[in-house]
Amino acid sequence: MFSTEFLDLPPLASAGGTVTLPGSKSISNRVLLLAALSGGTTTVHDLLDSDDTRVMLDALQALGCGVRRNGAQVQIDGLDGRLGVPGAKLFLGNAGTAMRPLTAALAVLGGDFELSGVPRMHERPIGDLVDALRQLGCRIDYLGNEGYPPLRLGRPALALDAPIRVRGDVSSQFLTALLMALPLAAMHGSPATGTGASSPPPEGAPRDIVIEVVGELISKPYIEITLKLLARFGIDVQREGWQRFTIPAGARYRSPGRIHVEADASSASYFIALGALAARTSGSNGLKIQGVGADSIQGDIRFIDAARLMGAQVTGGPNWLEVSRGAWPLKAIDLDCNHIPDAAMTLAVMALYADGTSTLRNIASWRVKETDRLAAMAAELRKLGATVEEGADFLRVTPPASVSHWKAAAVHTYDDHRVAMCFSLAAFNPAGLPVRVLDPKCVGKTFPDYFEALFSVTAPQPDAVPVLCIDGPTASGKGTLAAAVAERLGYHLLDSGALYRLSGLAARRAGLEPEATHADAIAALARKLPVRFTADHRVLLAGEDVTDLIRSEQAGMDASRVSALPAVRTALVALQHSCRTLPGLVADGRDMGTVIFPGARLKVYLTASAAHRAERRHKQLISKGFSTTMESLRADLEARDARDSSRSVAPLKPAQDALLLDNSDLTVDQSVDLVLSWWQDKQPFGAVPHD
């Protein structure tokens, strides 16, 4: 996951290959709650690992459920309708799929619970659910604003004789919450008085429980998911149209033992759109999406129909889809999107590539999601150059009038995963502009590795992957600076010195003195270096961890000597070029800006006085347990400077267009901030990274 302040997406050109999607958020959290309410143990396969599911798992654990994780598999020891650790205070982040069903289940069960979340959660209405629950005798108090979390739940005196009425026109999550909670009452009958949290509700006469929906029910497909999952857990709800739902008397949750979570159909929408709007990467067979098929139980899968209307070609099987570009430009649409509220956001971005004005209707529910999505989408689409009309419940998008009307935008994401994922698709703009996504980690809500998945199936426009070079003499702080800058930008890091150090080590191990007579043999070793850089910054040579070994002064000297051999330098070129991958690269060395990446967008030539460098290296080596003296170090580094600067091939010198930075009197943080400000100046997003 990218946890950077922003992520710059270079202009993208094509898509191809296979992407495997994470499990659905809606299904994951419903399954977790149902497993918790059932008796026995449920093994959940392919559970989504995200902020919202973690929130739910933590809450269930706090309520006394056994939770065991084993990769994408989780075992839940259910409590057979007897959930409840009295006095539990549950923090539910911004997870509506946890807040609503838990409110209902805990309010029906009774106990002293407090449910709260992040500030945005306290702006998301819950009054209609609370009204419905109060109607049936639940005791619920608002701890903040009337109609919104946080909530305190007390002990109910359930009255289930009359049908329970719930509004269906604000969010279908209210009805889902009631459908999942009320079998608790049907299971035990309706107690006349409140029940203790830790003791089972007393038995009464089991009776049918009826829910009536007031107003037109929105997001019906989500209710279908709820009903299908309830059936898997032994509860067969009878439905009359979308107005009346009956939970039969004596209904009882039964664990299915094991259950698989489908991949998220809303997440699939970004890749369906990608296949529809990107050219096919040469040599690939189009874009395959693994984990969800056209017969999915999730309503958002109907996004396929909308994408087809816009021109996408979609085929598929039970657990996969294949998408490619059909009509191009895409065809403008005018569509009622009530049945695909989440995925419809993706259509708004596809509309940027359409042949006219598109209108998305009946999407008022966007206003009460993670953010006011109608306002958010309108504002961010406008930043890209689109003309947008925002109505109470519709959005009308006209693409930029011509290529030159597209604008490079820093997209604000409002802590809303879907806004971030949608706008990544703007990187296919015909103007070849990059797109900045602010706060990219918000995708953690449902799809933590979204951007990694996107990069794995997309190809950039030629030469579009940005490179930032940092060259300079030994111990000037290149490695430190490069690593910090790469981390702040979310870019890959090329420590080219390590490649020369590894080549020197490989030569030594092969019994070759690092000198000209062995140049070809060492070059042959360098060309096939069995090197691997791990995510935790270790360097492996043929599987052996040599991270510390290659940092000795001896290894540095050997590196300097092999690096003077032209054949070795040539042998390492392809490996260095192969590191330039999405979303970008920070390259550290001696000739990054002069030879390897001459077209790099920013080149920094980093120096510090010999005295400062010797002192820094001394501290560094002593802290790693190597014994050395300042005098020998200074002599070594001056010898290395001389050799690096005087060699015939790729001598150490600043590139003509490099910016010089003498950091003798700067701290590491000051150097990092300065280089990032230079980088920022090269971007088309304006001076400040925020809007």
Ligand SMILES: Nc1ncnc2c1ncn2[C@@H]1O[C@H](COP(=O)(O)OP(=O)(O)O)[C@@H](O)[C@H]1O
């Ligand atoms: N601006 C700086 N001020 C003080 N010390 C620094 C600075 N930059 C780097 N250092 C320290 O100097 C040492 C050598 O830095 P390193 O990044 O390994 O240099 P290089 O890659 O250029 O050989 C490290 O211990 C590092 O923490």
Ligand SMILES: Nc1ccn([C@@H]2O[C@H](COP(=O)(O)OP(=O)(O)O)[C@@H](O)[C@H]2O)c(=O)n1
């Ligand atoms: N791009 C590069 C990187 C390193 N090198 C050589 O490899 C040696 C080790 O590189 P390094 O960056 O790890 O060295 P230090 O700067 O840390 O001493 C240097 O002394 C250079 O001679 C090079 O020639 N070209």
